Amino acid sequence: MHISMYQSSVPVMIRMLGHLKGILHKGIASAEARKFDETVLLNGRLAPDMYPLRRRVQVATDMAKGCAARLSGFEPPVYEDNDATMEELFARIDKTIDYLNTFKPEQIDGSENRPVVSKTRHGTSHFDSGQDYLLHYVVPNFYFQISTAYLILRNNGVEVGLEDFLGAH
Incomplete structure (x- = not known):
């Protein structure tokens, strides 16, 4: 059985971004139930030198939109990284899902052997193939x-x- 580049990317990322929204909603509910400000979660980290939660969401959405765009030969849209509330993160996730939904399989399939260049704030990365x-x-x-x-x-x-991470099967 052949799994296409499209099947391996866009639907998977849409599904996982939906699950991310679900766990963030649980975060809001937990903060409300325990009577603390959601910014505690937004700024939460696992270690002092790691990104906080809000940055994790930003990077996940950047990876998703960047992947679809680059595999189809486009430059990804740039989002400002100024999301300061859960609602703003939900809007960012929704905007990313909407963007991913604009891609058709024929735009991405066939990219497995095409070189990809990724320009980020950390520099430029060159990949020998879309599959890599x-x-x-x-x-x-x-x-x-x-x-x-x-x-x-x-x-x-x-x-x-x-089950929150993986979702229903």
Whole structure:
């Protein structure tokens, strides 16, 4: 069975961004129930030198939109990283999902052997193929950001479990 580049990217990222929204909603509910400000969660970190929760969401959405754009030969849209509330993060996730939904399989399929250049604030990365870019850079980074967001919430007492991360099957 052949799995296409599109199937391996866009639908997977849309699904996981939806799960990210779900765990963030649980974070808000937990903050309200325990009577603390949501900014505690937004600024939560696992270690002092790691990004806070809000930055994890920003990077996850950047990875998703960047992946779809670059695999289809476009430059990704740039979002300002000034999200300061959960509602703003939800809007960012929704905007990213809407953007991902504009892509069709034929725009991304066939990119597995095409070189990809990724320009970020950290510099320019060159990948020999779209498949290397997707499987060795985007997927691990995307899941790392969402996993770390999950763990920050969990570390702050939010009752989330594996089913929240994976969703229903």
